[in-house]
Amino acid sequence: MTEVGGRARRATVADVARRAGVAKATAARALGGYGAVSEDVRERVVAAAEELGYRPNELARSMGTGRSRTIGVVVGDIENDYFALAVRGISDTAASAGYDVVLVNTSEDVEAERKGVRLLLDKQVDGLIVSPASSADVDHLREVEQDERPLVLLDRRVPGLDAPSVDVDIATATRAATDLLLDRGHRRITYLTALDDPGGPWGRSTPLVSSSVADRLSGIVAALDARGVPVGPALVRFGARGDEAVRAAAEEVLRGRDAPTAVVASDGRIALGLLQALADLGVKVPRDLSLVMVDDFPWTRVVDPPLTAVRQPTYEVGAAAADTLVRLLSGAAPPRRAPLVAQLVVRSSVGAPRRRRAVL
Amino acid sequence: MTEVGGRARRATVADVARRAGVAKATAARALGGYGAVSEDVRERVVAAAEELGYRPNELARSMGTGRSRTIGVVVGDIENDYFALAVRGISDTAASAGYDVVLVNTSEDVEAERKGVRLLLDKQVDGLIVSPASSADVDHLREVEQDERPLVLLDRRVPGLDAPSVDVDIATATRAATDLLLDRGHRRITYLTALDDPGGPWGRSTPLVSSSVADRLSGIVAALDARGVPVGPALVRFGARGDEAVRAAAEEVLRGRDAPTAVVASDGRIALGLLQALADLGVKVPRDLSLVMVDDFPWTRVVDPPLTAVRQPTYEVGAAAADTLVRLLSGAAPPRRAPLVAQLVVRSSVGAPRRRRAVL
């Protein structure tokens, strides 16, 4: 450590060079391990660096090279186990490739996402991994491409944007889940999503701003169609974002005369909120209502009842996304990957439909 | 966007200046909103910047100012809901103060922590928030202070390091939890922690490398002492890190003739692993074993049975840590904060002790 006038200042290459009695460039070469340096000088420089506690300033290095060895990650909600797990996959993979991660949480707000992406770009991250809050509002993602920085999409695809994404075949699993429900005799099923209500009743042609929701739904609809079960607007309930909204949705959906006998929760947060609401309302699963959740987390099998769930390889999704980005960064083509598979894990939350037509 | 020879290059202040027909410094002033600029020129510069799609290079800016408006966060395990929640508190608070967050996950490994802290320092983060894996091995944390970068400790204190930390009075709550167990008649209690086994049987004077564990234990021991219940080595079981280890610990602990009738899980990960292991072993809570968990997450109340838990304000801890750091960064003294309070939430996982002396 060098103290100059009371204020600590980190030693720089110039300091090291001076102390070793060589030119800046020589010291830089010795320290950076590039170019050619005589063994004698190398040792002197390294010793000097050691004595001064020299550490390279990565910011300055990035300025020169134009590479920051940092990747930006923009997710909707780090409190959601899905993203927490994916972020760990990203972190681990990035770290072992020598990158670190700047994390931005958007609370699924497009405006926050826009600002986050801009900021990350301004900070010169080498590339980005984003789970876009909306596939409709993506100009800021195009900017990433215009900046020639690699972008990888997480969990959600965006039509018209040729950024690679790690695909998980979730539809096959939600179809299997729906088949299970149908086998048990359910005919009135509701799919609960946090997505904002697009306005107007849902129909097959209703455009969805999230491919992951669209995928889940397509599997469900396919199963229904295959059995000739009518698909109506009651199939989808939007706006289940946050415990309060989930509770409200639950009360509303379950109150009708033709209330569904089974619910598919689009993610773990919704399932959790639902479970709490149902407990408070005295609705018993699966006696009064059957439940399937998309995602499978450690708590899923210890809740009451253990939940039948669609398990997707979330950590691997994160790891694969990071791996794809790292390859892109090193100039390679994005690897062609077979879609990761999701599978239905059957536990105890699905039973026969309730006799009475109203749950509440 | 400016295309130069096929390779996109971001517009710089120089480009903007040239286009606006002014000097670099003038353009910089107009864009940075400092110094004095005539309205006429300001408009021209802003227009030019707009046309060129100019965005400041934050890296270069940081180089000049010596401030990166970035804080580094080093946590043990982002998959643990505790840290996920705390990180959100940190993120939200940091973001609204204009900072963003670089996240490093250490898997509670001191070596990874050391490297992470170094890297962050090299990247010139303005300050750090760290939950140290060990309070014994902290030379890298001293480096932070030598670099005159503010450091705030999360969840764990380190004796001899005068970094502020956000205190939570957890001992009072674990004491209350233990009192509850004693009231119900429990005498043989085991506290399960992920901490590495210090070697040799645990005793009151066994040094612990984690203040959060020490705090939890002190509350438990205080309750035991107050009732004159003997405190022996069986009180603490170390090494419950990861589901496998938790399972092994559970089997080992519960097998003895004098097996405990109640377990206190040091965190949510442990409780989760334990719940799974117990279900597999056919051990019913609270019939065969009573359980208290430290931390209270959304799933805690929907598991079977709903868990009696010590709730600590985790999001607030993260937010307060970030707030403290931001103040420090702006030159203010670290705010003097009253310890945050944790409280016991009584649910259904505590019952009377089992009659037979062996659980398994």
Add this chain to the structure above:
DNA sequence: TTGTAGGCGTTATCAT
């Protein structure tokens, strides 16, 4: 009010 010039700490190019 505006312009000139130098510095931040590195990497990279060019001589020597």
Add this chain to the structure above:
DNA sequence: ATGATAACGCCTACAA
């Protein structure tokens, strides 16, 4: 093999 010097893009005296 080594040294001098110029970028990188921004901020900031200081001068005009």
